[in-house]
Amino acid sequence: MGVKRQTDTNLTKYVLNRKAGRSIIERRPVFSPDGESLAIIVENIVRVYNIQTGDCVRTLESETPINELVAIEFPENEDYNLYGCSDCGCVITWTWEKGAVLREAKLQLPKDAKVLTFNLIDSNECFITAMEPANTQLYTASYSVRSGALNYEFATTRPLYYDIVRVSMGWCNGDRFAAVTNGTKVLFIQNMYKPHMRTQIVNHNKFRILSVSAHHRESAIAITDTIGRVTIITGNLYDYRTVAREVLHWHFLPPFAICFSVIGNYLFSGGMEKVLVKWTLGHLANKANEKAYIPRLPGMIRYITVNSSNIAITLSNNSVVIASAQMRVVSTILECGGISAAxxxxxxxxxxxxxxxxxxxxxxxxxxxxxxxxxxxxxxxxxxxxxxLPSERRNLLPLxxxxxxxxxxxxxxxxxxxxxxxxxxxxxxxxxxxxxxxxxxxxxxxxxxxxxxxxxxxxxxxxxxxxxxxxxxxxxxxxxxxxxxxxxxxxxxxxxxxxxxxxxxxYSxxxxxxxxxxxxNNFKTGDVSLGKTEDSPYLKDVDEEDIIKKVFNLHKERTGFSRVEDDVFRKHDGDMGGVAISHDGSLIAAWFGSKLTLWDTHLCNLRTTLSHPALRPKGKHVMFGNNDAAHYLVCTTENCVAVWSLLSLTIKWLVQLKPMWLAGDPFSNKMAVITDNNDLFVFRPQSSEPILTRKNIVDPQTGVFTQCAFGAPIGDKVRLYIVRNDAEIFCLEPENSKAHGLEVMSRRNLPLSNFSALLAEQHLSEVQPAVPVSGQALNMESLGNTAISQFLSGAPHMVPPVAMMCTSFLQHLSGYEEIEEPQDEEDKEMEVDPQSSDDEDSSTPTLIGKHTPKATELWTPNYDNVKEKRLKKILNKPLLDLHTTGTLFGL
Known part of the structure; x- marks a missing residue:
């Protein structure tokens, strides 16, 4: 079992970890076959969440690096493999039980084609729609999921691309078909096994079709349009003249999602009203046209997924709500982000x-x-x-x-x-x-x-x-x-x-x-709708600035928008900027245009005004220093960062850059500034030399960092949280700090043999790597005493014969000392444990004398203080006490 961690190898001391804020609502989720988990696409990985707790239990990823996944799906009548496809046409097959990559196949797509949708025909074939760079029409074809070979290219079914593409697979006359909508008034039906069998169904009253869902067993499909109607089309779908239509109308605004239940007795729909509607279909005579609701959802409904017992509702606030079949909310899977565009x-x-x-x-x-x-x-x-506030048809985005x-x-x-x-x-x-x-x-x-x-x-x-x-x-x-x-x-x-x-x-x-x-000063009167109004032509036609497309992709909005802007006041010299309070609470700093003013907190009067030509045209942020930097004032404008000294009322240093945000640690003297090209500088007001610099930490084309804040530090090290304009949260922290990781299932987790299944993927060992002796300060005396104590602590019958002991060891026991030339530094005396000395005396043979041949020694002991005492004990006392020995052995 591996652990996925995000690190930056270019950084030696600090790493930039991506914490939260990824979008979990871009693609449609799927339920696991056992109904206990929900698989959600998050960019290029698949997260598996527990339905009851809403916690992420594991993560699936591909072996081949991919940009993003476009769809995941379990084939019908199979419950052991999960199929997914990336935008580049890489089809990945995961084993659901083990979560390992079973197979990867590359679809033989046209050059530079980008996959938009992926649907399984069966466990061997898939249907995809793709977009070619030089073509405004969708590329539709079926491929083998095992080899990636092309089966059929449906050249006659090529709808125009308008950024809203929905596909659903169903059954008609025993054959598999694909229903495709591109956000226009036309619905395309294509037989998977007979390419010549196709049709185009035009929505009555010419309203645009936004979503489609096919019945799992019968020849029926359901569509939603921009006026809020749900239309069920049944019959021979290949002949639009013989189909029957049933209209269900509750929605007032455009519904973005629709889905049949597993059996097909119910239909679920939802959209901009933030209400999930459960329709009872007409063939249930006792409950015909009955509706149930889940109101007051926290966001617009983007996708609906159902199984036999639960409903997954994907919302625009970057969350997925899990509800039971009885329309009761069970849990919520919530990710950071989902910020309103305004x-x-x-x-x-x-x-x-x-x-x-x-x-x-x-x-x-x-x-x-x-x-x-x-x-x-x-x-x-x-x-x-x-x-x-409720939306209106001519004002889909109320203020x-x-x-x-x-x-x-x-x-x-x-x-x-x-x-x-x-x-x-x-x-x-x-x-x-x-x-x-x-x-x-x-x-x-x-x-x-x-x-x-x-x-x-x-x-x-x-x-x-x-x-x-x-x-x-x-x-x-x-x-x-x-x-x-x-x-x-x-x-x-x-x-x-x-x-x-x-x-x-x-100030003025x-x-x-x-x-x-x-x-x-006064109220205006007139017949003008609140906020920005949108005309009704979006109901039938698609224009360049499609409001439906804008609302559907509202969660991707990065720059934000506002309805009423007072541009004239932003250019005024007296516009207010940032304000700050000193650490002791005695001073207030406030920007008035390009003038930085200092005010007394208790008397509420102006103390002084600080100005400099480099601070024009307008100040943005201001912050007092802390601790030993309390007498400094740090400020930013659109083009520079400046530090003022409150003792001399002069600029201590100034750096020209384009800051986006200024943050300070309230419990230290550290500050941080981020720029418009994603450069990060951590500094102290005392010096213009930063203590931490990171240039272009993330490509500005993917997003610009707009805010930062200091987190709880690790000792004297910095922990800085940064937020990008797409609401993703990053953390710059020390590389040795404990990082959070998610379980990653891949092909590497598959055991190579039955024996290897018993072994852990990561082995822990107490054996330390070898270190050069010169790099360690070893205490040889303590090591020698420890080794001798362990050797002599055993039972007498476990001690090896004297003949097998090395000469240097016996010399150490006997107290032999080699005469050496005097050295500049005197060796320290070794401390002798009296208890260990007695043990040594009882184990020392009497055959050892003073004139033993010299042997190579690893180190030279020093027994000046105990040498004579030990030799007298060895010579005077016998090696064995015959009386004691006879008693022990019964002699």
């Missing part, structure tokens, strides 16, 4: 030390609490406590209230969050909330104080908390920062801790935002 533009990351967890944005209105110890999402904290900013005190006792919504029509919704940490509760934080319109309806851009959570500073687009203090309010029967605003500070007038934005 919050990606203003993302942040904070580390909570008591919980050893990261707080980062989650789905709409939520925070994710990711445990760095277990690499799991512990909580989804509902910050806004609001229902999701919802998002968490704009968050901060945690150094001791982890308080959390402060800001939420914001501005549709450009109604007055902006803006709240500042203070949360107290809970040690013994079902949730880690409890709401303490909620301040509505804390900045008059302007968005909060930065938050800072003191180390012990005594006061907070919030900066907003109203060009002011406000100081909030924790107080005790006396009520009738109890004392309660609340937060109140102490004062508001501004602080009213430019209100003068320029009429939304903050």
């Amino acid at each position: 919050s990606r533009a203003r993302s942040w990351l904070v580390y909570h030390r008591p919980l050893d967890a990261l707080l980062l944005p989650g789905r709409t209105g939520h925070l994710q609490l990711y445990s760095t110890a277990t690499d799991k999402v512990l909580y989804n904290i509902d910050i806004t406590e609001m229902n999701n 919802e209230t998002e968490v704009a900013c968050a901060a945690v005190s150094a001791d982890g006792s308080w959390l402060v969050t800001s939420e914001y919504r501005n549709d450009g029509i109604n007055y902006p919704e803006e709240k500042l909330k203070f949360w107290s940490a809970q040690s013994k509760n079902t949730t880690p934080f409890k709401l303490n104080t909620c301040v509505n319109l804390s900045h008059g309806g302007c968005n909060v851009v930065s938050l800072a908390l003191s180390n012990k959570g005594e006061f907070c500073v919030s900066a907003g687009l109203d060009q002011k920062f406000r100081i909030w203090r924790r107080e005790k309010s006396s009520q009738t029967h109890r004392k309660k801790i609340i937060w109140s605003c102490l004062t508001a500070c501004y 007038s602080g009213i430019a935002h209100f003068l320029a934005n009429p939304v903050l």
